[in-house]
Amino acid sequence: MNSDAHQIISQVYKAKKDSHAADELIEAYMPFIKSETAKFLNRPPDKSDDELSIAMFAFYESIRNYSKLRGSFLKFAALQIKNRLIDNYRKEKRNKGQISLDVSDDDKPDLKDTIRDEHDTYQENELREATKQEIDELSAQMQDFGVSMTDVAENSPRQRRTLEICQKAVQYARNNPEILEDFLRTKRVPLAKLAEGAKVERKSLERHRRYLVAVLLICTNGYEIMRGHIMQVLKGGENK
Amino acid sequence: MKYMVMECHEGYAVLMDEESRFVQAANLRYKVGQTVTDPVLMNAEELNRGRISMHISKFVAAAACLTIAVSAGAFYYSSNYKTHSTVLISSEANVRMELNKKGKVLNISTENADSDEIIKNYDGKGKDMLDAANDIIDIEKDKGIIESGDTVDIYIKAETPSEYNSYKSDLITGIPDVKVKVQELDGNKPHEKTPPEPPKADPAKDNKKPDPPKPADKNTAPKPDDKVEPPKPAEVTPPTPAAPPAANNNNSNNNTAPQVKQPDAPPAPPVSPEAPEPPKPADKNTAPKPDDKVEPPKPDEGAAPPAPAAPEIRIQLEKEVLDTIRLSEINPYKALTPLPEPPAPQAPSPEAPAPEAPTPEADKNTGPAREALPEAEKTITPPLPIPLP
Numbered sequence: 001m002n003s004d005a006h007q008i009i010s011q012v013y014k015a016k017k018d019s020h021a022a023d024e025l026i027e028a029y030m031p032f033i034k035s036e037t038a039k040f041l042n043r044p045p046d047k048s049d050d051e052l053s054i055a056m057f058a059f060y061e062s063i064r065n066y067s068k069l070r071g072s073f074l075k076f077a078a079l080q081i082k083n084r085l086i087d088n089y090r091k092e093k094r095n096k097g098q099i100s101l102d103v104s105d106d107d108k109p110d111l112k113d114t115i116r117d118e119h120d121t122y123q124e125n126e127l128r129e130a131t132k133q134e135i136d137e138l139s140a141q142m143q144d145f146g147v148s149m150t151d152v153a154e155n156s157p158r159q160r161r162t163l164e165i166c167q168k169a170v171q172y173a174r175n176n177p178e179i180l181e182d183f184l185r186t187k188r189v190p191l192a193k194l195a196e197g198a199k200v201e202r203k204s205l206e207r208h209r210r211y212l213v214a215v216l217l218i219c220t221n222g223y224e225i226m227r228g229h230i231m232q233v234l235k236g237g238e239n240k
Numbered sequence: 241m242k243y244m245v246m247e248c249h250e251g252y253a254v255l256m257d258e259e260s261r262f263v264q265a266a267n268l269r270y271k272v273g274q275t276v277t278d279p280v281l282m283n284a285e286e287l288n289r290g291r292i293s294m295h296i297s298k299f300v301a302a303a304a305c306l307t308i309a310v311s312a313g314a315f316y317y318s319s320n321y322k323t324h325s326t327v328l329i330s331s332e333a334n335v336r337m338e339l340n341k342k343g344k345v346l347n348i349s350t351e352n353a354d355s356d357e358i359i360k361n362y363d364g365k366g367k368d369m370l371d372a373a374n375d376i377i378d379i380e381k382d383k384g385i386i387e388s389g390d391t392v393d394i395y396i397k398a399e400t401p402s403e404y405n406s407y408k409s410d411l412i413t414g415i416p417d418v419k420v421k422v423q424e425l426d427g428n429k430p431h432e433k434t435p436p437e438p439p440k441a442d443p444a445k446d447n448k449k450p451d452p453p454k455p456a457d458k459n460t461a462p463k464p465d466d467k468v469e470p471p472k473p474a475e476v477t478p479p480t481p482a483a484p485p486a487a488n489n490n491n492s493n494n495n496t497a498p499q500v501k502q503p504d505a506p507p508a509p510p511v512s513p514e515a516p517e518p519p520k521p522a523d524k525n526t527a528p529k530p531d532d533k534v535e536p537p538k539p540d541e542g543a544a545p546p547a548p549a550a551p552e553i554r555i556q557l558e559k560e561v562l563d564t565i566r567l568s569e570i571n572p573y574k575a576l577t578p579l580p581e582p583p584a585p586q587a588p589s590p591e592a593p594a595p596e597a598p599t600p601e602a603d604k605n606t607g608p609a610r611e612a613l614p615e616a617e618k619t620i621t622p623p624l625p626i627p628l629p
Contacts, residue, residue: 019249022249022250022251023250023251053266054266054280056251056266057251057265057267061282061283064282084280088280128273131244131272131273132272132273135244135247136272139246149247149254149262150249152254153262153264154264155262156261156262158261167260211262218260226244226256229242229244230256
């Protein structure tokens with residue numbers, strides 16, 4: 001029993017640092033996640049249930065937030081899953097009375113099939129494919145910098161003030177192409193130049209170095225769709 | 241806010257919002273490159289908030305504990321160590337006891353170096369006030385400062401009247417052998433009991449006070465045409481401090497002082513028009529002695545209104561009357577208030593003298609003369625010596 005407990009704790013601590021290990025742990029504890037979801041739903045969950053996805057996400061959160069002081073991991077994870085499902089239930093309660101387009105009876109066709117689709121699905125698929133290519137390319141380029149998307153998500157600024165500091169630095173790099181060239185050539189973020197040029201604290205930039213790598217790469221040529229998405233960052237530069 | 245799905249994992253997806261923020265969210269069957277809205281984001285902020293709230297709650301709990309401890313300490317201090325009352329045992333050596341809220345002695349001190357020996361070997365701290373007071377009085381007895389049966393002044397300074405009264409009753413009943421006189425302590429010193437000041441003889445006031453009382457009868461008032469000299473101020477003998485004047489006199493003086501202000505219009509003596517003749521020289525015997533009390537004339541309702549006498553006679557009369565009246569015996573209040581009606585005159589007899597005959601001797605002298613007078617004249621008092629002009 002103790003060895004099992006030690007094993008799961010070591011797996012959890014490993015999964016904290018490695019996203020692949022986290023995926024493996026989630027896969028390994030899928031029956032546990034399903035059982036917790038079933039307790040909440042009072043039925044076995046389907047693969048298509050949002051509750052199961054949310055329960056898996058809650059399990060991942062448990063991995064991220066767990067520490068030995070919190071006691072047994074599985075109890076902690078069960079509590080996290082339950083809380084997440086309750087939160088989601090309350091959130092969905094606001095949309096009560098609305099019918100999902102995906103819900104269908106056996107006799108009748110899907111509701112969304114009866115509505116005229118104004119979207120060009122073909123174009124959307126094409127756009128998504130193009131975006132996916134851009135993202136794949138970006139992910140590959142980020143690998144050269146030793147940064148993954150998960151790292152960027154974890155390193156992304158959360159406070160508005162910090163986000164604005166980083167955006168100032170990115171904007172300064174966009175206005176000075178030699179800095180971007182230097183960045184691509186050396187594969188190192190020119191923090192000193194950015195801090196000096198954008199007149200921001202270098203320490204703030206250092207804390208979000210991995211995030212800056214991703215955004216500076218997006219600002220280089222070849223990522224038009226993503227640049228179009230992040231309008232807020234580029235707005236100031238385009239105005240200038 | 242739109243989110244672009246950047247990466248998909250088993251349990252989560254990495255999304256990028258329009259502010260170039262990368263976030264982790266639940267992977268609700270997302271595909272890379274898809275743009276989604278309203279994802280289930282990782283509540284890292286909530287977790288942080290939870291941590292912050294946990295820190296805040298710890299801080300609040302610590303502050304609450306500190307507040308409770310401080311308030312409890314303050315309460316304990318105020319009830320046990322703060323001086324609430326002071327008891328001063330006053331004798332040759334003043335011993336001051338400081339008491340807490342419970343009546344226990346906090347500190348004992350003396351007011352001079354000589355009396356330090358009283359409390360030199362005595363530690364009354366923590367003792368009850370009454371026990372400590374008894375101990376101190378016993379020590380003073382032993383040292384010969386006081387003896388049994390002596391009166392000891394004890395001064396109390398308490399925050400509330402109830403405390404003062406309880407201490408007072410305790411001290412009065414709880415200290416044997418000596419008489420205890422409890423008084424209130426004013427500030428740090430006992431009340432200085434100053435003897436009541438004797439009423440000072442103010443000449444300015446006294447000049448007004450000896451004015452003869454104005455009779456109630458308007459008929460006796462002098463006419464405005466009469467030239468009357470104001471009476472001379474009589475000599476005033478202020479009352480001695482040992483025998484302060486009666487309260488009634490003081491009150492009446494105070495009350496009536498503003499009313500007796502008519503020095504220019506002294507009342508005319510009541511002289512009956514039916515007896516215009518001046519008294520005979522034999523009447524000199526009837527002159528009242530200087531010590532005799534001369535009452536102001538009473539208005540006689542039954543008698544006919546007296547006609548005003550000649551001015552010279554009246555002035556002389558006033559002088560005589562003023563000389564004989566002792567100012568200290570004048571009660572202007574009484575003089576101004578209407579006197580009760582005199583008893584109805586009975587049948588003339590030698591045993592029925594005038595109601596205010598000053599001395600028996602005078603009665604004897606005036607007896608026959610009064611009998612000769614008509615009925616209305618008998619009520620006029622006193623018989624005044626009126627020298628012939």
